[in-house]
Amino acid sequence: xxxxxxxxxxxxxxxxxxxxxxxxxxxxxxxxxxxxxxxxxxxxxxxxxxxxxxxxxxxxxxxxxxxxxxxxxxxxxxxxxxxxxxxxxxxxxxxxxxxxxxxxxxxxxxxxxxxxxxxxxxxxxxxxxxxxxxxxx
Amino acid sequence: xxxxxxxxxxxxxxxxxxxxxxxxxxxxxxxxxxxxxxxxxxxxxxxxxxxxxxxxxxxxxxxxxxxxxxxxxxxxxxxxxxxxxxxxxxxxxxxxxxxxxxxxxxxxxxxxxxxxxxxxxxxxxxxxxxxxxxxxxxxxxxxxxxxxxxxxxxxxxxxxxxxxxxxxxxxxxxxxxxxxxxxxxxxxxxxxxxxxxxxxxxxxxxx
Numbered sequence: 090x091x092x093x094x095x096x097x098x099x100x101x102x103x104x105x106x107x108x109x110x111x112x113x114x115x116x117x118x119x120x121x122x123x124x125x126x127x128x129x130x131x132x133x134x135x136x137x138x139x140x141x142x143x144x145x146x147x148x149x150x151x152x153x154x155x156x157x158x159x160x161x162x163x164x165x166x167x168x169x170x171x172x173x174x175x176x177x178x179x180x181x182x183x184x185x186x187x188x189x190x191x192x193x194x195x196x197x198x199x200x201x202x203x204x205x206x207x208x209x210x211x212x213x214x215x216x217x218x219x220x221x222x223x224x225x226x
Numbered sequence: 227x228x229x230x231x232x233x234x235x236x237x238x239x240x241x242x243x244x245x246x247x248x249x250x251x252x253x254x255x256x257x258x259x260x261x262x263x264x265x266x267x268x269x270x271x272x273x274x275x276x277x278x279x280x281x282x283x284x285x286x287x288x289x290x291x292x293x294x295x296x297x298x299x300x301x302x303x304x305x306x307x308x309x310x311x312x313x314x315x316x317x318x319x320x321x322x323x324x325x326x327x328x329x330x331x332x333x334x335x336x337x338x339x340x341x342x343x344x345x346x347x348x349x350x351x352x353x354x355x356x357x358x359x360x361x362x363x364x365x366x367x368x369x370x371x372x373x374x375x376x377x378x379x380x381x382x383x384x385x386x387x388x389x390x391x392x393x394x395x396x397x398x399x400x401x402x403x404x405x406x407x408x409x410x411x412x413x414x415x416x417x418x419x420x421x422x423x424x425x426x427x428x429x430x431x432x433x
Contacts, residue, residue, distance in 0.1 A: 127396055129415060134335050138396035139389065142361070147332045167334055183415070188396075 114195040118220035129170040135188040143208030155201035275372035275381030276309025297408040301391035305382035328394040331367035342419035
């Protein structure tokens with residue numbers, strides 16, 4: 090009798106946990122923006138310019154949930170240069186740009202996440218409107 | 227001298243196998259080969275991007291155009307090549323112009339640039355020096371990279387200060403330095419082969 094009750098309670102707890110924290114993972118689009126304002130031709134492949142040189146293709150990253158559990162990891166892809174000041178017509182090919190790294194990562198449903206990249210402060214985010222835009226600071 | 231890179235001795239030995247019938251003879255042969263390798267008789271163990279890739283003497287009959295008087299002096303620096311050989315930049319530019327290529331193993335655009343720069347310099351042989359520069363945290367990966375690309379020129383592992391002194395914020399950056407150490411031109415983001423070749427042609431005079 091007692092063991093039956095315990096099993097029912099356990100099942101209830103598991104079901105309740107499932108309502109708020111699904112074990113299923115969803116692909117999430119992330120745009121990692123490096124505000125380096127380096128002079129490049131728009132669209133060329135790039136990495137973070139100094140002092141953001143740690144943001145480059147192959148650099149390892151980790152994503153933690155709010156409780157510190159590692160929920161994803163990987164390596165950064167190559168970035169592409171995007172116009173840092175689109176309101177200005179510079180009249181030349183090489184202009185101030187940001188390096189933007191677009192990638193997808195599978196994340197389990199959690200309220201908050203933290204992207205960790207060696208050399209940067211942790212970047213906190215929640216998944217809502219995609220892509221999630223994170224600015225390296 | 228720039229040259230094709232020989233295969234490493236370990237790779238040469240990959241095919242050595244002991245046959246069932248001739249085990250003793252094969253073991254003796256293998257032992258002899260290993261002894262020869264250990265004594266330096268087994269060939270070239272050169273590390274790509276190391277001292278063996280430094281240029282030889284300046285070819286006879288080569289002269290260089292003088293830079294404008296107001297040209298800035300190149301920041302001097304010392305570093306180690308990928309094989310640990312210490313180098314001093316001022317020695318490299320003391321008798322010939324030097325092209326610096328700031329690069330990194332993870333820089334995808336750099337691979338093509340390396341080929342372009344090497345092709346532009348090939349016409350001039352050892353009349354122009356070439357030195358790749360990688361960041362300190364990239365040394366190990368750069369060894370594999372240099373081997374894989376078979377670059378055929380020395381690569382220095384340079385501290386952060388060198389990158390800052392040359393305003394090399396992001397690889398690739400190419401810098402052309404005159405004989406004697408004046409900065410003639412810098413190309414953040416790289417340079418087209420034709421442009422570099424034209425600059426070098428202007429610089430080198432042959433009699």
